[in-house]
Amino acid sequence: MKKIHIAGIGILLVAIALIFSASQDFSTYASFQDAAASQGQVKIVGELAKDKEIFYDPAVDPNYFTFHVIDKDGVTRKVVMNRAKPQDFEMSEQIVVTGKLKGEEFYASDILLKCPSKYKDEEIYLRAETEE
């Protein structure tokens, strides 16, 4: 066996080890119940509770934004973020928040929104409408 083959096999083993270690970073989508059980960060996928309050008043605090998320089990929790409200937030179909639960509130450090593209499923613009 040549040295380069040994090196190759070595790299392969490293690759397997790293992939295994990298996959530890992958997580499953948690529910608020899982978040309550876990001490660390979790990723929750859910929907915006459209009937609950969405609060962002930059004039009071530009880094305070709260809303409510319904997780996949149907549990609703208030989510608090220290950031500005993202664009098109109300339109989102799905929300993925990363963070941890403290008491009744979920403190999120990161948010990802899945929005229907505004430029896709729209009714055909009527010229008369746009002229008004």
Added chain:
Amino acid sequence: MTENLEYVGELLWPGEVGHYLLITAFVAALLSAIAYAISNTDQEDSEGWKKLGRYSFYIHGISIIGAIVILFTLMLNHHYEYNYVWSHVSDDLPFKYMFSAFWEDQEGSFLLWTFWQIVISVIFIKVSSSWESSTMWILALIQVFLSAMVLGLVIGDLQIGSSPFNLLREENSSEIFQNANYLELIEGRGLNPLLQNYWMVIHPPTLFLGFALCSIPFAVAGGAIATGKYTQWVNASLKWGLWAAGFLGVGILMGGAWAYEALSFGGYWAWDPVENSSLVPWLLMVAAIHTNLVAKSVRRSYKFTYVLYGLSFIMVLYSTFLTRSGLTAESSAHAFTSSGMEGQLISFILFFVGLGTWIYFARGKNIPSNHDEEPFWSREFWIYLGSFVLILSTVLITFTTSIPVFNKIIDMVGSVIGQDLSSWHRTTPLDPIAHYNRYQLWIAVLIGLLAGTAQFLRYREKNYKSRFKIIGRDLLLSLVISIPIAYIGLRWVGGQGAGYVLLIFASTYIFISNILYLINGFQLNAKKLGSVTAHAGFGLMIWGVMASGLQKTYISTNPFVMRELVADETMANQNILLYKGVPMRMSNYEALYYKDTLVRNERVYSIQFTEFDMEGNRIDSFELHPTSVYANDFSEVVSFNPSTDRRFGKDIFTSISALPPEVMSVTEAQKREDEMPYEEYMIPVGDTIYLRHQIAILKGLNYNSFQPDYVPDSDDLAISADVLVIDLENNFTYLAKPTMVIKDHRFVVHYPDKSNETRVKVRLGEGFVNYLYPKDEDLEYHKVVMQKGQTVPFDPFMITLARLEKDVTHPEYEAEEGDIAVQAHLEIRNKSGILIDTIKPVFIIRENQPNFIRDYMPRSGIAANFVKIDPATGNMEFLIGERPAGEKRYPIRVAEDVPRSDFIVLEAIVFPGINLFWIGSSLMMVGFFISLYLRRRKKLA
């Protein structure tokens, strides 16, 4: 249901021609592939088949370019009957964004990609003509699959490709298509405002050029091996590989620059699936170029090189699949929707995986391989190690990026075995940037150490001991110089832990050793310039990555605002509120938002920054202009564009993260205005309203100057009140000009005036309608008879019947068949002879009955009806109305303690050393082009 309708104004023949051109292109590509393939096997008529292949390919190329020209012309002329045109173009889209609109969607971007493949293939036929037969059959096969993407053929249930020439009414169902004249009624949706950006004009073509170039080395190597030319291809493949790495690299960097300059996430690289999937083919291409060098120099690793070129091309296809299948929507910030062509893309990938594998196993055994071992201190050995490291990097990136694909496969397995396996689904890492950085850091360390050392090694080194006597000094010198510089660097970038220590050392080492290698023996060597530039550039780039990444600081934090709620260190405040005209201290800067102006659909905010040193002395000042972008119809703000102050040592990046809700959306503004707690005061001019904190004085009415948002139009009736708001306590005054406008004599528009400083908002009461358009019973009418040109006194004015016009311009007049209409022009002058108003009443005879339309002008307060014409005498009879005398009171509405709406929420980040990243990464790409240039010069010499 609307089958038999004859539509008006549709231009259908270009679409049909375009559609046939696409079918021709597909068939011609297929024919070309077959002919070229046969030319390799048919010894007798090889030339004939080759010619057939070449001409078929030209027909393919001309057809595709023809289809592109047709589609682009349809877009330029706003032919909204075509779905693609309607979806991406609007009447007001400027020409420069037509290109962006062209490749905004699947069909256009596939056409762009196909176009580049054609251009490169034609160049290939010209410059690498000896490889034409063996290569072009593979390139033509790629064209078969690419042109099938835009074919738009439906055979039974199977749809092949999606045509850009489909009609709007075929793709959408709407009641509007019941109307034969529907084209008159519709307007294009236009280009997504986020993409109305010059990067969108230049980035996609460069990236697709890179993608297209990635197919050439694979086709050259694979085609040559398949046709029995097992080893001769290494020169041709290397040349095209360098072009591919150069252009794809530039394309990726442009993407990073776009993200940094125009998107507001604050950074040039976020390990987004879309970014990753373009990086992976590039890394493989770079690895392949290195093993190709080995193959060329020591006649080894032909198979390995071929495999790497193949993988690079396959990963281009996989990247296309990932970004267009909609699978990455949950993990990517770039919202890609499913194209419905996943099956077709998968068969594209599988076909070339199959072809590549077949070539490898069927023909690869004939490739001569070298069985003696490469010495440890030989350059080839170290290059192999480097390639392994690059492959390792791509494996790790691809693995994590493919999580959505794994989930999909789990679902498919689940549906086969009839179980719900969704509990097996995994998500992308919680913090993707940290995840990728953690692993790729070690890749960069290894690349730095390997490439820094390998430069000094020779191929087939037999006697490394004597070699070390020559290079030992340089290697030692590199090491010795690197240590203190790396130490300084570490102090600057402030990384903690062994990883960062090694990374800064490795990146310093690769830079220093390459420079020493270039001037080795104090003799600059042009031959080495390409590789030295690329490798040293890599070192600089890593310095830039570390400095800008580790030292990235949010300066938009206000040290005086205390917050009880900080749940996490990572959630530090990143945004600051800036009121217009109020300087705000943040970190060691002072920011003053002092102006905003509207430019097309962007509002540009001017912010003056002043930088202070530790002692509080002013050291620098500069201006930044972040913007907010409105939707095409201005109904809301859809995105924010950042603005960056670029300096040598650091960048200051700013982006707006929020605006007041009433500025963000028209609906919200309307809602807030409706809920505004106005009090109405009926007061005469000169009276004072006593408010809680201020007083407001009605100074007078005004017909000439209005609230600044109002743009006067010719048929408007407009009035404003001058209301002086005085804040006695703060010694501050504001002259509000609330305005009311009646547009087209039909609807009322209010322009309330707000003083953000005093938080008072003033609006005209609805009663002002009576001043702009009084009822007849509120006026006192007098009969006046005049002849043309005559002037009569009408206290306090003089009225002249200046003209009679057949052309009636009165907004209330709607012409009917058989009307006889005359419009009088009555000029109202005051006693000094100054023209106050021109009143234009209308006299109509309709169906033998006299009718008249009143005209009224608020400035003079005079109304006129044109009631009679006596043709015999030329006497015209008017009823002139005036307001009755007496004290006049006006309804002024005032709201107090109104929230301010003149602020922005700003995010400001300092990126130190980011220019090292741009310089370093650009040098890497320049390295590829220097190599190409030097190789060409060598060949010519």
